[in-house]
Each structure stands twice: as C-alpha cells, then as structure tokens.
Amino acid sequence: MTAPLKEFFEALTEQERKFAPTFADDRLGILLRTAINELDWYAYNLARAPEPTDEQQEQFYILRMGLSRAIKLALDARPSFDVPVGFIESMREAINLFGEPFEGFEEATLAEARTLFSVLSVGRDSTTLLDRPGCPLPPLIRCSEQGFIRCQTAAHSDPMHFLLDALRYHFRKEYDEHQRTREGAMQAAVKRVLDDAIAGLEYLPNIKIKVAGKTLTDIDLVVAEASTGAVLLIQLKHQDLYGTDIHSRNIRTDRLKEQIGRWLEATKAWIDAAGEAEVRSVLRLPRTFPNPEFHRIIVTRHYSYPIQDIRRDDDVAFANWNQFFNVVALAKEREKTPSLASVVRLLKENAERSVKQEHLREPPSEWIIDDLKFSVRQTP
Structure with missing residues (x-):
C-alpha cells in the first residue's frame, strides 16, 4: 500500500x-x-x-x-x-x-x-x-x-x-x-473439458524445461494432438478473489503480469534453443508424432484481462477458466471434428473482442469528515 x-x-x-x-x-x-x-x-x-x-x-x-x-x-x-x-x-x-x-x-x-x-x-x-x-x-x-x-x-x-x-x-x-491441491484440480479440469470435445489427446503434467543444464521454468500441463502435431504448453494460474479491494487488485495484477512475462520469456528461450530430439525427449513425443506446432496458453482461474497488457508472440493465447470452458464448448458445437488448433483460434478471437478496461472521468473533489480534510484527484 x-x-x-x-x-x-x-x-x-x-x-x-x-x-x-x-x-x-x-x-x-x-x-x-x-x-x-x-x-x-x-x-x-x-x-x-x-x-x-x-x-x-x-x-x-x-x-x-x-x-x-x-x-x-x-x-x-x-x-x-x-x-x-x-x-x-x-x-x-x-x-x-x-x-x-x-x-x-x-x-x-x-x-x-x-x-x-x-x-x-x-x-x-x-x-x-x-x-x-x-x-x-x-x-x-x-x-x-x-x-x-x-x-x-x-x-x-x-x-x-x-x-x-x-x-x-x-x-x-x-x-x-487445500491451496496446495489447486494446480492438480485445474489440470484435471482442463483434461476433462478437452477430452469431452477432442479425441485422442495425450497429457503430460508438471514438466521442467532446461537450457544448458539450467532450469528455466516449468510447464503445468502439456497437451499433444498426434493427428495434427499441435502441442499446447499451458500455464495455469489459480487466483484468490479480490472483489472491490483495490489494493489487493493492484498487487495481484502486477504480480500476475510479472510471472506470466517471465514464463513467456523462458518458454520462448527453450523452444528456440532446444533441438527436435530434446523437445521430443522432454515432452515424451514418440517418433511417429508429426513435427510439433507449439501454442503457449495461459489459463487463469478468475482474472485474465491484465494479460492483454503483456507483449505476446503469435503462438500465445490466454483466457480465464470460464472463457476457456466456453471456447472449447463452441469448438465442439461449431465443428464436426474440433481440434486444438480450433480451440486456440477461438481463444485468440475471444481476446480480440475483449474491451480494454476504462475508468470513468472523475472530477477533482474535496472532502471533510469532522477535522479530516482530503482531496481526490484522478491520475492520467
């Protein structure tokens, strides 16, 4: 504060x-x-x-x-x-x-x-x-x-x-x-939702990625689709609600953006540095699996709008849990054979439609409560 x-x-x-x-x-x-x-x-x-x-x-x-x-x-x-x-x-x-x-x-x-x-x-x-x-x-x-x-x-x-x-x-x-079980619960929920819409997916949880022997970060859930070669590298962020607590919102929003920014940098560094053999070994992709096409996905429990402010490459998409659930349901409804690529496309379309948060214009005001006097000014 x-x-x-x-x-x-x-x-x-x-x-x-x-x-x-x-x-x-x-x-x-x-x-x-x-x-x-x-x-x-x-x-x-x-x-x-x-x-x-x-x-x-x-x-x-x-x-x-x-x-x-x-x-x-x-x-x-x-x-x-x-x-x-x-x-x-x-x-x-x-x-x-x-x-x-x-x-x-x-x-x-x-x-x-x-x-x-x-x-x-x-x-x-x-x-x-x-x-x-x-x-x-x-x-x-x-x-x-x-x-x-x-x-x-x-x-x-x-x-x-x-x-x-x-x-x-x-x-x-x-x-x-209970807090320590949240990641496992979100992993199971993602698997359940995707399996209900797309057949033949393989999952790998909690993967650590390294460059030159140094651990860069971990991937909470890897989802692989052998029929297309699509591979989702998913970061899950379980959050506590902050409601109308402005102080908590600001702290947690800044922390979320910082953590996501570091994760995106680390995963990009690994994808760029790792050879095909290492990728297949770390992600346990068999030789029969096509050349992998990576999509980095961030799924938050409640709030995803702060991620809009982060610089993102074309292979990145994000959503909160409700948005993710709805997008998968839409893919299942609209396509005869939905795929991970269609889910990623709908995630990006959903993010593009999101309206950037704006604050009402607040004129300067003066307040007096007994002998406490203070003023309120809106910053640019």
Whole structure:
C-alpha cells in the first residue's frame, strides 16, 4: 500500500473511533440494522433500474464500503445486543430436512450447525474479516451466540468471496492444505473439458524445461494432438478473489503480469534453443508424432484481462477458466471434428473482442469528515 493511501486509511480509522460511543449506547443495534436496511433498499431499487447510472453504481460502492466499517464498529462497541434471536437449532433442522434426499448425507449435529453458523457470519470474535478496505460483506451478522441480522445484499453480491475469506480465517491449516491441491484440480479440469470435445489427446503434467543444464521454468500441463502435431504448453494460474479491494487488485495484477512475462520469456528461450530430439525427449513425443506446432496458453482461474497488457508472440493465447470452458464448448458445437488448433483460434478471437478496461472521468473533489480534510484527484 502506498504511503499516502496508508496515511489516509489511518486518519480515516481515527475519525471512525469518534463514533464508537454512539454505537456503544445502541443497546438494540438499531443503528446497525438501519444501515443494513438502507443498503438492502438501495440494492433492491438498483437491481430494478433499467440501466443504472454511473453515479448510482458509485453510490452503491460507497454504501457497501461504509457498511463493512459500520458492522465492525457496532460489533466491537458492545458485547451483545439486548434482543437475541434463536437460530442454531432451526438451522440444523433445515440442513437435515433438505440434505436427507442426497446419497451419503449424514445428519448434522448441533455443534456442526454452530460451526456452519460461525463460518457464514461475522461476529465479535471475527471482525478482523472486515479490516480490509473493500472486503466482501457477510450475509449474516452475529449479534449473540444464536442471534443474527441478515444482509440481503451480501447474500446476492459476492457470497463466495466472503465464504472463502471465512474458511481461511476459521480453518487456516485446512485452507492452506487445500491451496496446495489447486494446480492438480485445474489440470484435471482442463483434461476433462478437452477430452469431452477432442479425441485422442495425450497429457503430460508438471514438466521442467532446461537450457544448458539450467532450469528455466516449468510447464503445468502439456497437451499433444498426434493427428495434427499441435502441442499446447499451458500455464495455469489459480487466483484468490479480490472483489472491490483495490489494493489487493493492484498487487495481484502486477504480480500476475510479472510471472506470466517471465514464463513467456523462458518458454520462448527453450523452444528456440532446444533441438527436435530434446523437445521430443522432454515432452515424451514418440517418433511417429508429426513435427510439433507449439501454442503457449495461459489459463487463469478468475482474472485474465491484465494479460492483454503483456507483449505476446503469435503462438500465445490466454483466457480465464470460464472463457476457456466456453471456447472449447463452441469448438465442439461449431465443428464436426474440433481440434486444438480450433480451440486456440477461438481463444485468440475471444481476446480480440475483449474491451480494454476504462475508468470513468472523475472530477477533482474535496472532502471533510469532522477535522479530516482530503482531496481526490484522478491520475492520467
């Protein structure tokens, strides 16, 4: 985070502390309930607008950001509200009722229902989930051990992002272990999608490539098509969601472009330097395999648009997972005998149609919050 931005957030946090006594005196949580209802009402009307204006979208963004801070202030200010609502037992009954028809379902215990309630909500023991600017809103705000306030907007806006953050917070060890399996899961998913459309493909995961004995990089998945000689060298990038967190977006976007840039340089150096015998040996291509035609492909889990800014050779294509899935489905639908070449062509066409992200023009503005004064200027 840049120094001015860090200083600004610290100053803003200092102003927020002045509201703590007001929240502390709110025995029924009326202020918090009102703030949640206001956001839900705004979201309800925004969803029904024929075409929301830029100003409405900006107001909605500010309201969402503000509510996350209000929730944290309200929960930190009081140990509880005076109007608890019972919930855990009814949640357990609902889980068991709807889960019973599914094969292998086991009845949830009261303790398991309580754990689920904790993960799906933010309480006084987990307000650090709301520390990051632009964090996802919780669908449930825990007022007591069994009481809650529901935020309809959060339930319909980025709930998966909140769930992932909550799982990381409550089950750090298990979450980290799962992170280590992500590459294998994406490799299996790519294989499954391609095999559904194209017959006769061969796969080779996790290949290290070297020049003069020095390891340059690795290739997450090699896909070879003996009928055409096409060979895909695939780099898989699993990403965490960043939602409206501008700081995380900037850091991860820069990191993604840097990593992809290095991978493209390394793979090009290897392709240029390696002879046919080495290529066939490393990629385990039999003598009967035609002269290989390489295509370097980057598949990201969520965000691929930053790759547009990277200088790319003609043999490079990219997509996020949804785009990759759709492109393969299109190739299967449009062609009697789809091939890897047709998938690559559609990937490139999809990238060409992508519109470069642009930001709305923001006029200079001055803001005053009590004794905090700041200005906002848009950089070129």
